[in-house]
Amino acid sequence: MKTYTNTGNKDTRSGFGAGLEALGKKNENVVALCADLTGSLKMDAFKANHPERFFQVGIAEANMIGMAAGMTIGGKIPFTGTFANFSTGRVYDQIRQSVAYSGKNVKICASHAGITLGEDGATHQILEDIGLMKMLPGMTVINTCDYNQTKAATLAIADYDGPVYLRFGRPKVANFTPENGAFNIGKAVELTEGNDVTIIATGHLVWEALEAAKTLNEAGISAEVINIHTIKPLDANAIIASAQKTGCVVTAEEHNYMGGLGESVARVLAENAPTPQEMVATQDTFGESGTPAQLMEKYGLNAEAIVTAAKKVVARK
Amino acid sequence: MADIAQLEDMVTQVRRDIIRQVHKVNSGHPGGSLGCAEFFVALYQEVMNRKEGFNMNGEGEDLFFLSNGHISPVFYSVLARSGYFPVEELNTFRLLNSRLQGHPTTHEGLPGIRMASGSLGQGISVALGAAATKKLNNDNHLVYALCGDGELQEGQNWEAIMYAAANKVDNIIVSIDLNGQQIDGSTDAVLGMGSIRSKFEAFGWDVLDVKEGNNMSAVIDGLKAAKAKTGNKKPICVLLHTIMGNGVDFMMHTHAWHGKAPNDEQLAIGLAQNAETLGDY
Numbered sequence: 001m002k003t004y005t006n007t008g009n010k011d012t013r014s015g016f017g018a019g020l021e022a023l024g025k026k027n028e029n030v031v032a033l034c035a036d037l038t039g040s041l042k043m044d045a046f047k048a049n050h051p052e053r054f055f056q057v058g059i060a061e062a063n064m065i066g067m068a069a070g071m072t073i074g075g076k077i078p079f080t081g082t083f084a085n086f087s088t089g090r091v092y093d094q095i096r097q098s099v100a101y102s103g104k105n106v107k108i109c110a111s112h113a114g115i116t117l118g119e120d121g122a123t124h125q126i127l128e129d130i131g132l133m134k135m136l137p138g139m140t141v142i143n144t145c146d147y148n149q150t151k152a153a154t155l156a157i158a159d160y161d162g163p164v165y166l167r168f169g170r171p172k173v174a175n176f177t178p179e180n181g182a183f184n185i186g187k188a189v190e191l192t193e194g195n196d197v198t199i200i201a202t203g204h205l206v207w208e209a210l211e212a213a214k215t216l217n218e219a220g221i222s223a224e225v226i227n228i229h230t231i232k233p234l235d236a237n238a239i240i241a242s243a244q245k246t247g248c249v250v251t252a253e254e255h256n257y258m259g260g261l262g263e264s265v266a267r268v269l270a271e272n273a274p275t276p277q278e279m280v281a282t283q284d285t286f287g288e289s290g291t292p293a294q295l296m297e298k299y300g301l302n303a304e305a306i307v308t309a310a311k312k313v314v315a316r317k
Numbered sequence: 318m319a320d321i322a323q324l325e326d327m328v329t330q331v332r333r334d335i336i337r338q339v340h341k342v343n344s345g346h347p348g349g350s351l352g353c354a355e356f357f358v359a360l361y362q363e364v365m366n367r368k369e370g371f372n373m374n375g376e377g378e379d380l381f382f383l384s385n386g387h388i389s390p391v392f393y394s395v396l397a398r399s400g401y402f403p404v405e406e407l408n409t410f411r412l413l414n415s416r417l418q419g420h421p422t423t424h425e426g427l428p429g430i431r432m433a434s435g436s437l438g439q440g441i442s443v444a445l446g447a448a449a450t451k452k453l454n455n456d457n458h459l460v461y462a463l464c465g466d467g468e469l470q471e472g473q474n475w476e477a478i479m480y481a482a483a484n485k486v487d488n489i490i491v492s493i494d495l496n497g498q499q500i501d502g503s504t505d506a507v508l509g510m511g512s513i514r515s516k517f518e519a520f521g522w523d524v525l526d527v528k529e530g531n532n533m534s535a536v537i538d539g540l541k542a543a544k545a546k547t548g549n550k551k552p553i554c555v556l557l558h559t560i561m562g563n564g565v566d567f568m569m570h571t572h573a574w575h576g577k578a579p580n581d582e583q584l585a586i587g588l589a590q591n592a593e594t595l596g597d598y
Binding site: 031052053055057058060062063064065066067068069070071072073074075076078093094096097098101102103104 | 373374375376380382422423424431432433434435436438439440441442443444445446447448449450451453454456472473476477479480483
């Protein structure tokens with residue numbers, strides 16, 4: 001079984017910051033907007049290097065999204081930055097009309113997504129954002145798994161013409177994907193090959209899926225781990241091929257099971273290759289205060305939960 | 318400068334276009350459209366620096382954003398009469414498979430439209446973004462926007478209004494269609510906003526009144542005065558005092574025709590009051 005090495009815990013938001021900093025040098029059309037969370041979003045370097053291309057909008061997310069949409073007229077590529085909650089639910093109609101329906105090349109970059117935001121509690125822990133964003137026609141939805149991949153995704157979306165939602169997080173997590181690796185929007189990444197169960201994970205749950213695969217391997221269950229960084233458009237072919245090979249699927253995400261990756265995978269499988277599936281996700285609930293690790297454990301979003309789900313789904317074959 | 322009489326002839330034709338569009342599909346918003354006919358004709362025929370043809374990026378020309386998208390009939394009429402698309406296409410307003418959607422959109426590729434609008438309160442933000450890009454591109458042209466007065470009840474406007482003053486955005490002219498009416502009644506009855514002038518001034522904008530928003534000369538003079546004030550580290554607001562339903566007597570001074578189409582008989586009365594000047598589509 002292929003194994004991966006954590007080269008040192010790093011936060012995905014810093015990957016975004018590093019990507020944005022690199023983009024600033026590389027692409028003069030890239031502009032950044034932030035709603036009073038420059039430090040949290042790690043946008044300081046871009047701001048320092050390119051003050052004329054950095055727009056501090058204050059605590060006014062609706063105006064930020066509208067401005068970003070307007071900035072595309074004349075060829076700029078705006079990257080907006082705030083927490084995932086304020087990047088989506090708070091400004092859904094602005095995104096719907098001025099970005100998605102108007103087909104504008106805006107990159108909505110959302111940090112502190114999911115329950116691992118931690119101590120701030122449920123007001124800030126959005127677990128519905130993937131669903132909100134994937135419902136919008138024409139919106140690309142990306143949820144990266146580690147620092148390196150977040151940096152690569154930030155660079156890649158600047159070269160793609162169209163609205164993108166890029167979701168990442170707050171805590172330091174394992175960094176294990178290749179440094180300066182390629183990022184292909186809409187392409188699944190097979191991390192381990194296996195025959196007994198397919199584990200399809202996104203975001204912070206990808207490393208947990210790899211940990212789960214090791215445990216399962218020791219128990220004689222061969223798991224194929226697929227990293228889905230792009231939830232929309234979804235790499236249906238990769239999912240169908242793996243599900244047909246292993247005969248059962250676990251999906252894992254830091255999101256409500258309604259509206260998330262799990263549902264997207266279930267739709268693809270139901271239409272093409274009906275397969276038993278278990279969903280590791282939050283169960284239609286809000287989060288609460290706690291450390292990221294405590295919350296991941298309480299809400300069943302870790303390697304242990306994936307192992308349990310895998311054993312259950314293997315038994316359903 | 319164009320002959321005022323010619324521009325007024327175009328306004329008369331635009332009024333015909335408006336009521337014929339909404340009558341045909343028995344839906345749409347004639348009241349606010351009629352009230353803004355002079356504004357649109359002045360803007361597109363006299364005030365804006367426009368390039369031939371349509372390019373989404375609009376580099377090297379002035380831009381306009383309609384925030385209160387429901388007055389699409391006047392926007393479509395003036396765009397067509399200004400050469401963006403064939404006037405015959407006004408026949409397709411609100412029909413299936415049309416580029417002339419109920420509210421304006423870029424989605425169907427209609428030349429002249431740079432942003433969808435309809436869900437209110439978003440246009441000033443969009444205009445600010447376009448204005449920022451113009452500055453980054455060293456493009457000295459201006460960005461215009463129009464909002465309804467009732468629309469100012471949407472909070473996003475005030476985020477944008479605050480931003481514009483704080484950041485000294487001085488290449489933008491936002492006009493407010495001050496007709497005092499909205500769907501449910503007068504703006505005072507629905508949600509009184511007090512002095513809109515005082516509010517904009519308190520936020521740091523330079524405010525001009527066009528007291529006669531349905532007088533072509535007054536509208537042109539007001540917009541040109543606004544234009545002369547740009548580039549002075551302040552955003553510009555034009556309070557355009559208009560009469561909802563202007564030019565069709567039974568539609569005037571009431572919110573009743575905000576979103577209602579005339580029947581056959583009412584259409585005939587409205588057309589009789591506005592002679593065909595440039596030719597019906």
